[in-house]
Amino acid sequence: MIASIHAVAKPDVALSVRGLTISLPKGMERTHAVEDISFELRRGQILCVIGESGSGKSVTANTIMGLLPKVIEVTAGSIEVEGREIIGLGPETLRSLRGRVVSMIFQDPLSALNPLMTVGAQIDEAMQAHGIGNPTSRRERAIELMTEVGLPDPELMYHQYPFRLSGGQRQRVMIAMALALEPTILIADEPTTALDVTTQAQILKLIREIQHRKGMSVMFITHDFGVVAEIADSVVVMEKGKVVEQGSAKKVLQSPDHPYTRRLIAAVPHLTGIDRTPMATTDTKPVIKVENLAKTYRSGSALLRTLRVVPAVNGVSFEVAPGRTLGVVGESGSGKSSLGRLLIKLMQADSGRILFDGTDIAPLQEAGFRALRQKIQLIFQDPFASLNPRMTIGRILTVGPIAHGADFATARTEARDLLNLVGLDAGAFDRYPHEFSGGQRQRIGIARALMFKPKLLIADEAVSALDVSIQAQILQLLDRIQRETGVSMIFITHDLRVASQICDQIAVMQKGRIVEQGPPSQIFLNPQSAYTRELVAAIPGERPQGFQPMAAEL
Template sequence: MSDPVPSDPVPDTPLANPAPADAVLSVRDLTVSLPVQMDRRHAVEAISFDLRRGEILCIIGESGSGKSVTASTVMGLLPPIMKVAGGRIIYAGQDLLALPERQRRALRGKSLSMIFQDPLSALNPLMTIGAQIDEVLVAHGWRDRSQRDAKVLELLTEVGLPDPPLLRHQYPFRLSGGQRQRVMIAIALALDPDVLIADEPTTALDVTTQKQILDLIRRIQRQKGMSVMFITHDFGVVADIADRVIVMEKGLLVEQGPAAQVLTAPRHPYTQRLIAAVPHLREADKELGPDAPVVLEVSGLDKTYRTSSGFLGRRREVQAVRDLGFTLRRGQTVGVVGESGSGKSSMGKVLMKLTDADAGQILLDGTDILPLTEAQFRPLRPRIQMVFQDPYASLNPRQTVGASLTVGPVAQGMKPAEARAKAHEILRQVGLDPMAYQRFPHEFSGGQRQRIGIARALMFDPEIIIADEAVSALDVSIQAQILELFARIQQERHLAMIFITHDLRVASQICDHVLVMHRGKVVESGPPARIFRAPQNDYTRSLVAAIPGHV
């Protein structure tokens, strides 16, 4: 689908005012060019704003709005294919864009520092956590090893990581997502910078971990008096953390002002659309007909992962799913919520028979599929399909969209011509042009790739769809479109759905019944309005309290 044409900036939005006296960083008329083959000329165009001393400034907008390009330009980390076409970035009386690279490198980390969105990609997998923090100190002239060791432990303690003397010797893959993000914050804070840029640091985290990271950034910012530029697409996060807000659309700065004003009285239509797209906790539950037939019945489901640390090493067991049971009816959506590590995705893999369970029953239209071999289950597999969290990773980059959509049905016995015609029709149903059939996954946006993932699942005419964090990485406006698509397809096809998510707002919007999982076990279940408005379990209460922007 083509992107909407960006709206004009609000005329009275102050873009070119002189920098206020308390400005730490001033951006004036910044324009960054894109390669000629792109869909627009500039990644950002003539944007101006100030970051004031001791404030948290949120930059919000959809993917492609220019948020991260702005941050990368400030840090001097633009990719070679992008060029600064005009403007100035003033820090400490000097234009950063006019400085030679050697001087900018000296400022990077010491005066201006950045927390990246994906810590697993940003951290070196071959270096311990302590060595990576130590590397920053060495690069900026810390020669005394004992001082560096003390600073590493101090930073790990400051960001709330457990047992710093032990953790400093761990590698990134051994840490949870929230712990890796805390390490990134420790690296960014190593030299007490004046300006901290946080680029979507909580997007992939569950609500409680996200709240911890937001609280940590806010506490350290106040403690050190830093100025923070916080990039996000979630207005709930803005409500929690921002002093002022900048809204960007297609490279243009369309609105800016105090957070309270932008959140409660947005002036620009684009800002109004973004705020309207934020999911909210539902007040009342949807009614499901009592006579809807049961399509899936799960009881006593157990799954334990067992690992050992080598020959004669200690054996480790993690009980991912414990005594799980629920019923799914035709046309119903059962939501599964909980933190990372609660067992949500393990449950989905077991239900899809992508991994074996240790005990229990999974009755698909009365047939227990748990003891079936792969060969026995293969004829039943089309009836239960999955939509994955990352459609780019789950689609073969070397196959066209058409090949990805038709290879499964053809393997199940459908004639190629019939599969091709069906793929064109389903592409229309999910809001894509049938010409997408001939293109490759990298040619599509994140929201479009997720539509392709949904189309692939629908090619089998399934009775059940399992959506595993299918909207967690999407902007709120694209997320709203995908949720609307799920709802429409479910109504048209009378599908049953299992919707796995860590976002309680999304679960409230789309689900008829919710299971709250904690350490592999369902601790509370019921209709979403009751679960989220009047939770009975302490763990559920902690999840609800952690919802960004929740009062």
């Protein structure tokens, strides 16, 4: 039974949550997803909700949207949206409010977008569901929104499918869909987590501008205190389903009261220009050497004038020494992930050489590369999508080595040892992926990559979706593993703060090319490229000590 809470609606409050308790099914690690939480989102302001994975941030947002799964239920409390109580409303009534009064930008755009519909059709559908306009006016509005959120070639992009877009571009589509009906309340669930720093700065500026122009109220869920410093009017800090601190952004950031808030702020990675102390090694021969690597994507039809030619990787050259880490940074669409897929041969290069242990693997077909594949392993960006939900963790870890001839007993022993190495208990071996948090799933992904004792790890945005405290733990784990095993790494990331913590060398990519390479001290304190300077300047809440401002001629 939901407790009745009587309160006088305040005209300056767009969203009011009072005494909200949401119960979890029996057998979970705790009884409540959130317990007796209360906060207010004032009209025309941005409220940032901060907390680690499992703190109840997204559950609260989904409850406001009426999107809770049936196994989770509200057992107490009240939620008022624009003065209207929404707890207990029927599905049809909630559907009429969704998108029009309160709208949401989801955290994972790939799973939130329909893979069988063009992005234009999906933005159109959001308007059509509420009876807005005709096909022509909806198309014009969709292209206007895509332009507003900074998507390139909006008229061509209108006809693209989600899989053809980069992660940052898909997130922009999600933002366009959320803004289609100009809602009075916008809930943004980690909307900039997967975005590069310049795109993130643009999206934050866009949300701020729209909020000011339309008087919109924004509930912004994030784990990045740099983002909080840039946009928040007020802050709510959540831990394990409870609100432990709230107040103005200035108060929480500068003089936090709760130890948990102080720990979160302390865990935020900061840009450093200090070069990493290299590992001692006698082997100086590069583990991998790339020469003039190139890959061009083509889509559409020249006959129909929809041909799109994108040079994803264009004349890229670099090398990685044993026990060293090369960071590859750049904006969405710069070619970082395409480069990673070329190196592990998930797709074929158009030209260039990839010398791995002295062997050019670029021209090799799958049969010829199979014996070397186990020596180059990939840590995927999305630890949930990359783990088979129908397999136990033990099966996920052992299936590869067994396929390459290892016996089960040996593979099982090594898997248990690696789970211990990445900080998971022995019981994880018999559990399934859905039973783990995002950070734990990423640890499993790292353990799977290490099962083959690789010489090269390629980490593609391996910590981008993790909260700051888990992110710090994973970075420490990767550093420790590298120093213990001597494995070389290529660390692909859009977060320059993370790259500065773990990389020996940094390669900055723009539109498929490497525009600058060097140690962190050069890249972050005295960058030679105007593009690198833009990236460093766009980091939210960061101005590294010693950073040279851009010269006037640039």
